[in-house]
Amino acid sequence: MTAALTVSLDVDGPAAPPRSNGELVFAEPWESRAFGLAMTLNEAGAFEWEEFRQRLIVRIADWETSHEPGECFSYYRCWLDALEQVVVAREFVTAGAVQERAAELAARPAGWDHGHDHGDHGHGHDHGDHDH
Amino acid sequence: MTRVPIALRTEALEQLLVERGLVDPKVMDGFIKMYETDVGPLNGAKVVAKAWTDPEYKARLLENGTAAVAELGFRGPQGEHIVVVENTPDVHNVVVCTLCSCYPWPLLGLPPAWYKDPAYRARVVKEPRTVLAEMGLQLADDVQIQVWDSSSEVRYFVLPERPAGTEGFTEEQLAPLVTRDTMAGVARVMA
Numbered sequence: 001m002t003a004a005l006t007v008s009l010d011v012d013g014p015a016a017p018p019r020s021n022g023e024l025v026f027a028e029p030w031e032s033r034a035f036g037l038a039m040t041l042n043e044a045g046a047f048e049w050e051e052f053r054q055r056l057i058v059r060i061a062d063w064e065t066s067h068e069p070g071e072c073f074s075y076y077r078c079w080l081d082a083l084e085q086v087v088v089a090r091e092f093v094t095a096g097a098v099q100e101r102a103a104e105l106a107a108r109p110a111g112w113d114h115g116h117d118h119g120d121h122g123h124g125h126d127h128g129d130h131d132h
Numbered sequence: 133m134t135r136v137p138i139a140l141r142t143e144a145l146e147q148l149l150v151e152r153g154l155v156d157p158k159v160m161d162g163f164i165k166m167y168e169t170d171v172g173p174l175n176g177a178k179v180v181a182k183a184w185t186d187p188e189y190k191a192r193l194l195e196n197g198t199a200a201v202a203e204l205g206f207r208g209p210q211g212e213h214i215v216v217v218e219n220t221p222d223v224h225n226v227v228v229c230t231l232c233s234c235y236p237w238p239l240l241g242l243p244p245a246w247y248k249d250p251a252y253r254a255r256v257v258k259e260p261r262t263v264l265a266e267m268g269l270q271l272a273d274d275v276q277i278q279v280w281d282s283s284s285e286v287r288y289f290v291l292p293e294r295p296a297g298t299e300g301f302t303e304e305q306l307a308p309l310v311t312r313d314t315m316a317g318v319a320r321v322m323a
Binding site for chain 1 (some may be wrong): 136137138139140141143144145146148149150154155156159160161163164167168223230231233234241242245248249250274278284
């Protein structure tokens, strides 16, 4: 849907961009990544949006019936769960691979993202091929 | 099983999909930037301002929302079937998506937190007058409230009432008055 990419607006001027109407679009960076992943996969034809939406509806309904008292609703958590279900169902990745990679990322030493002169060494684990 | 922080789970998924060539990071960054900065309620505001000043455009907008907003260049994901509902002194329209968060992205950008909130989605259908009052919009008892449930088939968009005192205003002067909330039907346009 490249047509959408042609939709652009004055970034300044009397009618200011969307933020003049309210809050930030994404509360945390991972939310924007989760959003972007779904958009990009769908745009590339990897899945039908409706397929994703149906899973999102189910995830939201599940949360509503089963969450802990006092737990705050996180829309993008449901979004990510639904997305993961779609990509696993489509066999793009396995749930185990996501867990394993997430555990590797969790094991990064503190301060791993501070300073950019470290290259790839010193992490004690292999992220695989990042040549993209 | 230990529970991995969601930010890491997202990062892991992104890495794997990129490594497998399923996600192009540049395309992905483009989408994020587009919805963070370019596509937002200003699009909808331009549509409203034009409808207020051009009766023929307004007629087209109410007849076929998708085609009329495309005239202004607004199209794209989640904007495939837009239906415009007009507020009048007697009828107030408000939009919800009871199942998830269907919303006319090309006109309003991504939905705000309150629109996605389970309480809003459940309550605005059952007690719209109370919910609107809580959100700061008091409607007289004789104003009829119509609640529109968006879906993947239809995205509703509210054409709010033009406020008094703006008779001589141009489109460019009117558009900044039109906020996101007025186009979802939870606020009134103020001059």
